[in-house]
Amino acid sequence: MSSDSSDDDLLRLDQQICFSLHAASRAFGSVYRVVLKDLGLTYPQYLAMLVLWEHGEQPVKRLGEQLRLDSGTLSPLLKRLEAAGLVRRERSARDERSVHVRLTDEGAALRERAALVPRRIAAATGFDVEEVRELRTRLDRLTRALDGADLEGP
Amino acid sequence: MSSDSSDDDLLRLDQQICFSLHAASRAFGSVYRVVLKDLGLTYPQYLAMLVLWEHGEQPVKRLGEQLRLDSGTLSPLLKRLEAAGLVRRERSARDERSVHVRLTDEGAALRERAALVPRRIAAATGFDVEEVRELRTRLDRLTRALDGADLEGP
DNA sequence: CCCGATTTAGTTGTGCACAACTAAATCGTG
DNA sequence: CACGATTTAGTTGTGCACAACTAAATCGGG
Numbered sequence: 620m621s622s623d624s625s626d627d628d629l630l631r632l633d634q635q636i637c638f639s640l641h642a643a644s645r646a647f648g649s650v651y652r653v654v655l656k657d658l659g660l661t662y663p664q665y666l667a668m669l670v671l672w673e674h675g676e677q678p679v680k681r682l683g684e685q686l687r688l689d690s691g692t693l694s695p696l697l698k699r700l701e702a703a704g705l706v707r708r709e710r711s712a713r714d715e716r717s718v719h720v721r722l723t724d725e726g727a728a729l730r731e732r733a734a735l736v737p738r739r740i741a742a743a744t745g746f747d748v749e750e751v752r753e754l755r756t757r758l759d760r761l762t763r764a765l766d767g768a769d770l771e772g773p
Numbered sequence: 774m775s776s777d778s779s780d781d782d783l784l785r786l787d788q789q790i791c792f793s794l795h796a797a798s799r800a801f802g803s804v805y806r807v808v809l810k811d812l813g814l815t816y817p818q819y820l821a822m823l824v825l826w827e828h829g830e831q832p833v834k835r836l837g838e839q840l841r842l843d844s845g846t847l848s849p850l851l852k853r854l855e856a857a858g859l860v861r862r863e864r865s866a867r868d869e870r871s872v873h874v875r876l877t878d879e880g881a882a883l884r885e886r887a888a889l890v891p892r893r894i895a896a897a898t899g900f901d902v903e904e905v906r907e908l909r910t911r912l913d914r915l916t917r918a919l920d921g922a923d924l925e926g927p
Numbered sequence: 928c929c930c931g932a933t934t935t936a937g938t939t940g941t942g943c944a945c946a947a948c949t950a951a952a953t954c955g956t957g
Numbered sequence: 958c959a960c961g962a963t964t965t966a967g968t969t970g971t972g973c974a975c976a977a978c979t980a981a982a983t984c985g986g987g
Contacts, residue, residue, distance in 0.1 A: 640912055680935060691938080715981080734784060755789055868952075872965080
């Protein structure tokens with residue numbers, strides 16, 4: 620990093636970095652909201668369903684690790700999915716601390732209709748597969764760096 | 774895009790794209806939350822202050838355009854900034870529909886302490902200036918594409 | 928075996944995002 | 958000028974994110 624930038628320059632640059640990410644994330648959310656509307660899912664609910672469709676029944680804990688969400692977010696979200704009849708939650712008999720989440724028949728069936736979603740999203744981005752892959756790689760590296768940052772004073 | 778990908782492949786790929794962005798945005802939020810804590814600002818409040826520091830007094834409408842936020846989000850956020858003594862809101866005399874937001878002396882003074890924030894964030898990312906610039910360019914292009922998407926069915 | 932530490936979900940409270948709506952001021956056209 | 962259309966903030970309701978906390982089950986060292 621160039622050490623001759625003024626703090627004022629950095630304040631502007633800084634705005635653009637964090638803000639671009641923030642804006643892109645919300646723009647994605649808007650597009651998903653429209654596309655997911657007739658599935659009756661929100662964007663975070665769709666992410667949870669993706670994990671369940673791919674990996675099947677699992678405890679809340681593991682779902683949270685894959686989604687990077689804690690129980691404070693997942694518990695009410697899963698309750699809503701259960702109320703919608705898409706999943707069931709059951710305390711494990713072996714370890715009564717953990718709650719296993721599994722798809723209902725209806726939840727599993729929804730996968731068929733969800734299969735149309737990715738193409739519509741991909742079309743909306745206008746990005747090709749290679750470009751998306753590179754962007755994803757950078758974002759994942761960024762996430763890992765941010766997660767591991769120690770944030771000592773300047 | 775290759776047309777020989779199965780819908781199942783796309784469901785997985787799709788998860789990774791939207792999810793990477795979602796995760797990166799939240800990871801950024803976490804880092805900002807820690808760094809901004811002793812300024813008494815949240816991440817979105819900091820974004821609003823950045824705009825005010827750079828462009829000065831302006832109506833809620835224009836603030837919303839720059840932040841891509843509507844009044845439903847901005848009104849309570851600005852109320853909290855006002856309660857914290859950082860901004861004042863006043864109905865315009867010329868057009869009483871619009872409310873002008875301006876920094877208080879305290880709000881303007883906070884800029885000095887905020888000047889330390891960008892370097893700490895930049896350090897946490899581990900990205901160099903050029904890499905950040907390229908990532909920002911891609912994200913902005915993505916946001917524009919998503920904003921302009923018409924979302925016709927497949 | 929026992930009791931403190933750990934693990935796992937859930938609850939509570941705060942704040943952001945956004946859709947849908949209301950209220951009031953202003954604009955524009957006949 | 959009158960009056961409907963538009964603009965601008967604000968309000969309400971839903972859902973997500975996360976910190977801080979609680980409750981209950983399990984684990985493990987003495």
